[in-house]
Amino acid sequence: MLDFFERQERARKRTTLLTLLFALAVLFLNIGVYLAVVLTINLCFDPQKLIDSSFGKFSHRWWDPELFLWTCVITTSIIAIGGIVKTIELSQGGSTIAEMLGGNLVPPNTNDPKLRKLLNVVEEMAIASALPVPRVYVLPDKSINAFAAGLTQHDAVIGVTQGCLTYLNRDELQGVIAHEFSHILNSDTRINLRLTGLIFGIVGIAVIGRVLINTRSNGRRQNPLAFLGLALLIVGYVGVFFGRLIQAAISRQRELLADASAVQFTRNPDGLARALKKIGALMYGSQISSPHVEETAHIFFENARTSRLFSTHPPLEARIKALDPSWDGTFPVLIQPEEMYEAPQKPPLVAPTLQSATYAPEVFMASVGTVSPKAVEYATEWKEQIPSKVLETVRDPTGAMCMLLATLLSENQEIRNQQLITIEDSFGNKLRSEILSAYEQLRTLPVYSKLYLLKLGLPAIQLLSITHLKKLISTIDKLILTDNKIDLYEFALAQAIKRHVLPVINPSVLRRPVQYYSFRPLLADCAMVVAAVANAGAPNYAAAKTAFLRGWSSSALSQFPPPQPAGNTISIDALQQALDKLALAAPPIKRAVLEAAAHAAAYDGKITASEATLLRAVADVLGCPIPFFVQGV
Template sequence: MNFFERQKQVRRSSTRLVVLFVVAVLAIVTLANLLVVVASLSGGSDPGEVATFAVLVTIGTLVFIGGVSFVRTMSLRSGGGSKVALALGAVPVPDDTTDPHLRRYRNVVEEIAIASSTPVPDLFVMPGERGINAFAAGYTPADAAVAVTQGALERLNRDELQGVIAHEFSHIINGDMRLNIRLIGVLAGLTALSVIGRVLLYSGGGRQRGNNNAGAPIALIGIVALIAGFIGVFFGRLIKAAVSRQREFLADASAVQFTRQTSGLAGALKKIGGLDDGSKLRNAKTEDVSHMLFGEGMNFSSLFATHPPLVKRIQTLEPEFSPEKLADLQQRWRSNPPSGLREDVQLGLVADHDIPPSHAAGAPRRQAPSPSARSQSPISVDPAAVVAGIGDPSSTSYAHGERIRRDIPSSLADKAHDGTAVVPLVFGLLMSNEHDVRTRQHAIIATKYGREVADASWNTGGEVQQLDPHLRLPLAEIAFPALRHRGSDDVREIMGTLSDLIAADGRVSVFEYCLGTLVFTGLHEVLTHKPRWGGRRHSLSGSRDAVSTLLAVLARVGNDEQAAAEKAFQAGMNVVFPGQQVTFALPDDGILALEHVWPIIDGLAGEEKGRLVESVVTTVMDNGQVTLEEGELIRTVCAVLHCPVPPLA
């Protein structure tokens, strides 16, 4: 099952969710009407009054369920994944943390984000939660948040934490996260009736104890709402189980493929089964998010379980595993619970960038992957393999992401995490190496932000110019969370300043265009919680002009000679429009012509996006190699298409 098939499956799950929700609402309305009819007839009401009551109950129930679901959904949409995390009592990871647990957690997330070409999510920790658990929440990858429990940080070693985080990234990449957050909003209306019923029953009961017969109708309504609410809770749990259970198996499989070994994820699952705290959460709102957790957050019967049985999940990874082994682990860990950091030392899993500078001397080191090449030497890739890798990163991708993250200097990484220093950092990425242009850029920043920020951008630009060019976009990626935490007005000001800096010399380089497009697209989704070019659908057959513009720009970037560019262009066009002859014509405004292309190609259907990506890579690979600029363009095209392609290694 490839990325586009998984996207289809999520859409089918969304349809199933709507059908099950309608069935649940009809069941609740029917039951409420039956209760009202029986109560009214037993009280001597005539048929006309009974009919009036039934209509009022139907309207009231539908308005209440629909209203609560709508309000809850809109509330979640306005806050993205962070709102869900905060509602569960999670706290953000501090920008300047020196806690080794938190540094390791942040580094693992950034490595996986780089390897999967996914925006780095906001990071949260659930303090005081001793169970091992995690979740990802958000409407789009750009506004996603990942939260882990304190127990997961303390008990899991680095490989196990990687397995858990990779599992959550699978939910982000494949669209499960969006479905899960919608599920919270939709089911709120079903379950809220039971809460209202308890409140009304208590209120009516209190009045009756005071000999006030006026409380009897309130108590009756409370009983009806309470019974209907129980039906809502029943269907709510059933819907969550139906939607999420199979997707947990898929996320486990993706995590194993991504992190190159089964022992990490299997080890995390074993610790859930072997420790007394398991994966349970103590938060009162656990049921709201039970379907999006890594492990069962509360005790459910098998009918309502949102996850497959724990032993079955382990046996899928390690077929020889038996329940008796889990019992042995329980006995061993009861007297000596595992420590993740201690296991890191014993297993040699400590990475250089996990260790705070003040603790670095003499600390053990993880065996690092081979260093990345500090050159712009071209690479060779297979177009079909790139398409197959969409949303499906391999172990090679993860090793590459880990290497890239390690190679980013700590001084620049610290600025990327700092809410204040991140703005000069991003501006510094665009500072020209030409003194006159750089002086104009300094003046632009000084006018909008003052001399101090302009000077910091100038100095950071000097650091960035010493950076391996392959690390520039990844550095911007890990700076993204700190950027999106700024207020909406500030975000818009940053976007405007970036445009001015890019235009300062009257030219737009490939890197400048790619950086600007990636930042603008991501920040737009943070502000609006929807894609930058959303809503309108397009077909590939009706998008020939846009596709030819895209491939012409790509062909020209990779080939200086006209004949070679035309050949590369035709090779790509033959993938999407076989047998059709289209004249090669480079647009007058060069790479800026892509601004008219994005709204069209982002509206293509999934399989057609896959064919377009294959044509893009075919165009680039016509001369047998991919340069740095071409790789950055491929990364940008795929980001606009919302097709996360792992970086070309």
């Protein structure tokens, strides 16, 4: 099975396939539009000569190089403009797709039982996979379907239909959500958004055809625009055909892989299989009523169109059979929601001790971008151990902001008072009591619990106004620098917040493409990151140097002479700049950096809490999520 980095590289290469298929579609559409224009000219202005012409004249009348050139320019421009406009619209993130489809945002602090169950499943899967908790939307459709959308892990959203809430129990819902998280982990959502923009451009020809058909004649001669509109409408439906073909080529295999990943995540094929069987049994099936379903059909859990011709998904029966080989082909009779069976709660697990663990680098690298069933169980157990009042607070926008600021307060009374003055300068004194209350609730929690708790609060924090978000980031920087030093927790926290909040303030940060495909321009940056991890767990410079060289020689970086490692102290600004550059590197480079860092951390046979914290921060910046740190998983 491919690991995370191989899946990321494959996703990048799928963009090349998408470009080739799109180019072929544009070529055929150009030819079709040219023929439509020539046919319109001949029929409307000189139909008799068209009928009576000899073959030579016929060929001459049908082939005009100059007309063909201008037709290609105009047609390609229309397709390109339509695709670019839609792509720019979608570049705001996954929320744009969800709202375009008619989805309603689920408030993070909702008390509705069905919505709370949905959010709990999403939160647990996010914690287990170390992904940011995505925003959740509900579509009004009575069918059973779901989708994931977003350019990156940081702006991804999950959407489900009302039918999912009505007909699926917790195990079935977990299977569907795990399927969608697989798409986020494998960067399928980025490809999906690009494909949506391209399909919109192709379908635009048919839209223009509909407009021209409705133009009126002047009464003295045949209306050429109506003829042209009819021809363009026909050509446009050829474009729809190519669009569906591209969607099917890109989407079908990924859906089967996502099914397999969902089973791997939950170790419960029955839950996902039952969800698919209920789609087959339901009158509404998986149909989506949105007018935008044509260009977005490929993002859904199951076929969203009424027709299965050139379906974006494998046959429903084949997917069920792959999950349940003993299935006899009959669909269940759906019962009323209140009668539905809910799986009994599993006995509580012993919460993992994450302060220090013996962790082989090979196991660490294999776990990047994966989710294990035990990690999902531990995530559920971890949430149950957090006081309900704390969970309620972190799901409220203002409460989540107060929790975040409280985690940065120093235990030193004098420094804490200075930090509170800084907070009052930004937000006034009305938050002081709430922040101090949160500080008392959080002060005894271990570092990993604070980080995961704040990840739960990110969807709520993202609902704050742009002004408040800018103030929040500025205040975080000031609080961290109050004592003139930055510890690893503060660094990891600042990285997490900025990576997940900045896209809300400035969506253009989501559109940064891969810029580095070679190690050479990044060797100094790679060395900076590996040295930082080596220093985090080493008692002295000699041990740090040994750890650095061990890490460097244990990865693909070994093909290059190791640079001189940094001293005992590494500038946070320098580390930040190195990580920002590495975030724009191709997956093989990211793999090498993380592999070297993992070997450097484990040179003494164990990964300490401080090393694990820094590794998580590095992986988060690089877009390589490390799952819940459980020994042996």
